[in-house]
Amino acid sequence: MSSALNLPALRGHNASVVLGLLRGRDGVSRGELAAGSGLTPQAVSKIVARLRDEGLVAEAGRGEPTGGKPRTLLRLVPEAGLAAGVHLDRDRVAVLVADLAGRPVALREAGLHPEDPAAVADGVAAVVREAAAAAQGAAQGAGAARRAAAEGGTPLLGVGVGCPGPLDHAAGVLHRVTGLPRWDGFPLRDALAERLGLPVVLDKDTNAAVLAEPVRAGSTVYLHLGSGLGAGLVLDGALYRGARTNAGEFGHQTVQLDGPRCDCGNRGCLEVLCLAALRAGDTAGAARLLGVGAAGLVRLLDVDRVVLGGRAVLAAPDVFVRGVAAELAARVPDPAWQAVPVSVARAGERAVARGAAELVLAPLFA
Ligand SMILES: [Zn+2]
Secondary structure: OOOOOOOOHHOOOHHHHHHHHHOOOEEEHHHHHHHHHHOOOHHHHHHHHHHHHHOOOOEEEEOOOOOOOOEEEEEEOHHEEEEEEEEOOOOEEEEEEEOOOOOEEEEEEEEEOOOOHHHHHHHHHHHHHHHHHHHHHHHHHHOOOOOHHHHHOOOEEEEEEEEEEOOOOOOOOOOOOOOOOOOOOOOHHHHHHHHHOOOOOEEEEHHHHHOOOOOOOOEEEEEEOOEEEEEEEEEEOOEOOOOOOOOOOHOOEEEEOOEEEEOOOOOOOOHHHHHHHEEEEEEEEHHHHHHHHHHHHHHHOOOOEEEEEEEHHHHHHHHHHHHHHHHHHHHHOOOOOOOOEEOOOOHHHHHHHHHHHHHHHHHHOO
16 A cells, blocks of 8 residues: 655645645636635746646646637646545444545445454454555556556555544544443544554544535535434534534434433433434434424524435435425524525435545645
């Protein structure tokens, strides 16, 4: 496996601003890069030359001339680097390897015995190696960047991991995940970094999933209903993690004071009520409860959109979208003025893995 960050051009804020302007666009001229970045044309030319040397940027033909000579258009070379996104879901792991554009290149899955966290780290590392080897093979087959070919493999830049919280994103340490007492205090980030020799980023599954949404601008609430209920929040374009990186515990707000006991120790949490409705086969009721919670978030945070994901939602997406939208329409005082669209996560069941790869990629594209 190629070692991490062996592309010097990826370092430096100005280079990532230029790469950010190139990501997801077909052809951009140096003049547009200067205008978009606020850098001088000379600085842009220097950075572009470096990025081309590294194989990260290539020419994409000629644009309409603006004065004398025609403009050379530039594009990102997505095959020049890879990132692994890990979805660790208690007893299963899925690893999706994406190129620099965030497009999936390879996917591997496996079951895990979750009790011993060190064994979980071994299992995750093995699946990452397998997926990376498959992706590097695919990238070579597709005629990857010159530099990658010269070095004998497309570099894997890092590994992002989305897993159930609570956890400390800054320290990379797991906390008391329900039902898995031995995970408490386990330094999963460093354990994986040591096994793989790569930089690793650890985050909650809900935070990873919201990063998989195609629109990063404005404010998005991602609600995840699977074996639990949580939220990922992008506020004013940035992922909101909170002071202890534990924001998004959306499922543990009390909505029924004398309700059933929740795994968290309290009673009548939104999560325990939603899960009870699902167990009783009342999907519409679970959707309505989710909508009640979503309406509270919309009133509190005034967001642009609500996105739904997780196994329970994906099993009946129409019921959930309708149910949540109906509660928003009923509970937000002026639904015409504060119209908030409700949709299902674009990456479906791969939302956490796709977003986990973005944990590595997004910082390269400021
Ligand atoms: Zn609870």
